[in-house]
Amino acid sequence: MSKVTVALIGNPNTGKSTLFNALSGLRQHVGNYPGVTVEMSTGRFSHAGTEFEIIDLPGTYSLAPRSPDEMVAVDLLLGRRPENPRPDVILSVVDASNLNRHLYLTTQLMELGIPVVLAVNMIDVAKSQGILVDPVVLARDTGLRVVPIQANRGTGLDELRTALNQAVGAKSPTTGPQLPEPVEAETAALETELKGLIPRFLARRLLLDVGGYTEEWLTTTSRNGLKDHLLAARSRLSEAGLGVPGVEARTRYAWIRTATAKAVTNPPSRMVTWSDRLDKVLTHRLWGTLIFLLVMFIVFQTIFVGAEPVMDLIDDGTSWLVGQVEGNLPVGPFRSLLSDGIIKGVGGVIIFLPQILILFGFIAILEDCGYMARAAFLMDRLMSRCGLSGKSFIPLLSSVACAVPGVMATRVIENRRDRLATIVVAPLMSCSARLPVYSLLIGAFMTDGYPWWVPGLMMFAMYMIGFVTAPLVALVLKRTLLKGAPPLFVMELPAYKRPSLLAIGRRMFGAGWAFLRRAGTFILASMILVWALLYFPDRDANGRYDQRIEALRNEEKDDEANKLRSEWQRDSILGQTGQALEPAFKPLGWDWRIGVATLASFPAREVIVGTLGIIYEKGEVDAGDEEERKKLGETIRADWEKDPMRSKYRIPVALSVMVFFALCCQCASTLAVIRRETKSWSWPAFTFVYMTVLAYIGAFLTFQIGRVIVDLVG
């Protein structure tokens, strides 16, 4: 059986993914392309005795590479990647209603020296708008094999497979647009100067793409002199009236016009489409915004309300399992590892799934139907004030529920710097896991004896800290670390279409599975680590803690059991670390107890309430139980009254704890997805460090300024 490699490429929104899925079905996987942050899937199918491997290249408007990612795709097509085979055929997908613009990319593909098959998709949609495309005439006038298809209905796919088969080994197209002679001459000169380091195609890109990736790459790695020759060449062309980049555009479009003149019939006047009608409302200044806010509200509410019952179920399941383990295994490190480390750890990972699935379901629906681009359009002005673009809005908003799906949702942002900035500030958006801490401390210190509106106001203020800090940090990042030319916002608003359930399902489960596999292992590892740090040493002079605690509980001596438990935690590795670090906590107004609890909650901030419960000898307090929280709050308050400093300044201390939690990234899950999305360890490390520093400074300032205010107010 002969094997053929096909490269699938086209503009975004051409139904390329639908075609890819239709051709390869389940025989697909995400390819391994080192150095690429975008995902490129590879699929397989067979036809007439040939085995095809099809690579789904990212949607693009042209082959002018602007980033390392795009360069990878171009290198792949030129056969310059030793790890990947050069494609035997290029499958260029175009939209029948927008043929002229889509063929721009195709004309560039025709220069690569590989046979090109043109798949004209969405023939039916074009027809309903009165646009008729004659494939036979188009084939004749372009010199390419042309197959009309409807990828979503599966029409034309057999003819497509046959065409691909026939194209293998055929002549590559030579009938494409030719750039004017002087341009080709300058290209040849540059190619010669680079002594064959790059093929003619890249030499052309070097000349034509002002400030493009090819230029950047070559002028920084080659001997000097190249840049000057390049500028001189462009200058000569400009004087001859053939300036870049215009000359390329005019040449290509002129050829395209001629090639489609007879093949495409347009209606006498443009018909108003459904998309036109919908957009009149959806991008309307007033109605569009209101509808957008409504949609956001629905998404948000669904995540909170819809996920909760499932999350409770998972919680119950975890508790049940823990109960089973504790009931059936003897007391000991293994039992504790299993119940407190592994089961709770795995439960802590799985509990994110409902939120991830719901959010990704919505995002898939909004993207598929085309509304996502409108959302970015409406929010762009707001976002650009923070140095970001409209596409960052939904990921940031989602992070208010939970940063884990929020960070994963940044995939919609194509610009690398914008995407990184969004990812790095997403954890600042006050996520719902911070609520238990706020509730505990506000309940303990700012409720009794205060006006009715104080608790609500404080809660609001804590949320605002996140909402205000995130854009500021983004702005600073875009001006410093992630500085660069302001990215272009030019964005296509694709025609609306009915989202495909299959595609949505695929995206949802893809996201969930990816999270489980990659993030899950990291989260589990960190939870086990913390478990170990809190468990060992597991005995003192009087014997093992766990056995003695179990004995005490069996005798119903709960108070003594809780006391011993607290001692155990205090003398554990983490506890001793916390005590040793007490000088570092003093400027924040904290004692070692708060310090240890904070350290313990670095993998997952919601752990703080339970840990505080143990330290203050209340046993393991359930963060979700309001009664238990209240009692814990009272205990903490009583304890602070004993210390003169903390008694006087109890509000600044409480605030400094909350501010720390507001700004610190205490979530292994978030760091894990940041690692996955950025494919490097430096970004999660950076996020963790900057947020911890920010949190420390914030808590410090809060406490110190609070102290001054308390002193002044007397």
Add this chain to the structure above:
Amino acid sequence: MTTLNQLRTGQRARIESLAGDAALVQRLYEIGLLEGEEVELLGVAPLGDPIEIRVGNTRLSLRRREAVGVEVEVL
């Protein structure tokens, strides 16, 4: 001489020339703007920016400062 960002909603115009940052101009060409093509201003975002235009059957959104280099003749 009118530029694209000066059009009012509903106005149609023909593109005369594209000027400005070369990378921006190249991007505009790639996405379908070209001398001689007809554009229509479909609308403006709530805070005044970006704007939404139609070229052929393509709907695009761009920021005003990206549109300011596109000279058009109102039809």
